Amino acid sequence: xxxxxxxxxxxxxxxxxxxxxxxxxxxxxxxxxxxxxxxxxxxxxxxxxxxxxxxxxxxxxxxxxxxxxxxxxxxxxxxxxxxxxxxxxxxxxxxxxxxxxxxxxxxxxxxxxxxxxx
Amino acid sequence: xxxxxxxxxxxxxxxxxxxxxxxxxxxxxxxxxxxxxxxxxxxxxxxxxxxxxxxxxxxxxxxxxxxxxxxxxxxxxxxxxxxxxxxxxxxxxxxxxxxxxxxxxxxxxxxxxxx
Numbered sequence: 001x002x003x004x005x006x007x008x009x010x011x012x013x014x015x016x017x018x019x020x021x022x023x024x025x026x027x028x029x030x031x032x033x034x035x036x037x038x039x040x041x042x043x044x045x046x047x048x049x050x051x052x053x054x055x056x057x058x059x060x061x062x063x064x065x066x067x068x069x070x071x072x073x074x075x076x077x078x079x080x081x082x083x084x085x086x087x088x089x090x091x092x093x094x095x096x097x098x099x100x101x102x103x104x105x106x107x108x109x110x111x112x113x114x115x116x117x118x
Numbered sequence: 119x120x121x122x123x124x125x126x127x128x129x130x131x132x133x134x135x136x137x138x139x140x141x142x143x144x145x146x147x148x149x150x151x152x153x154x155x156x157x158x159x160x161x162x163x164x165x166x167x168x169x170x171x172x173x174x175x176x177x178x179x180x181x182x183x184x185x186x187x188x189x190x191x192x193x194x195x196x197x198x199x200x201x202x203x204x205x206x207x208x209x210x211x212x213x214x215x216x217x218x219x220x221x222x223x224x225x226x227x228x229x230x231x232x233x
Contacts (some may be wrong), residue, residue, distance in 0.1 A: 109161040
């Protein structure tokens, strides 16, 4: 168990809908990352938040957005869903102090949310 | 720019025989390198990491990897495969800069273990 939790475990929805995926990082981790894993694209980095602020963006669509709350949990919002958005969505966290001192740059992954768009 | 290439998309071994999963990396800096494992319908679990200390890195479940700068390789090995090792393995290179910890994943190697 990595200490990162994600809910829900599975989500089935229809095209055009909007969903919210939730992630709680490991205790003490300030940095949260979102990834999408699909059969054709592999593991793709979407976005990173650090202590409530967006830090880096990867291959995230404009229909997708995320935020990190004061208690450090994060939500990934996916809207106007398309069939191609069906994938596993992972959240990860890593240990960075407020000063940016690197404690260990490995990321710890949650179990994922499997999204199926019908 | 950093990149990582896993040389085999599928590897099949018999239980009790050695495992070798090959990974080559490209990095402009001294890289941090990782191997993660993903069992079916599970999240990614860190197997081991290299961060410029010992070049031979021991991980969990009997896995180890050797960092070879001259060959830009970080191959994963295990002396004796177990059925529970069947999973997908990802070689990952990391770059940390300006508060951004970027992981670049290889395409993955699916390991099958036969009785």
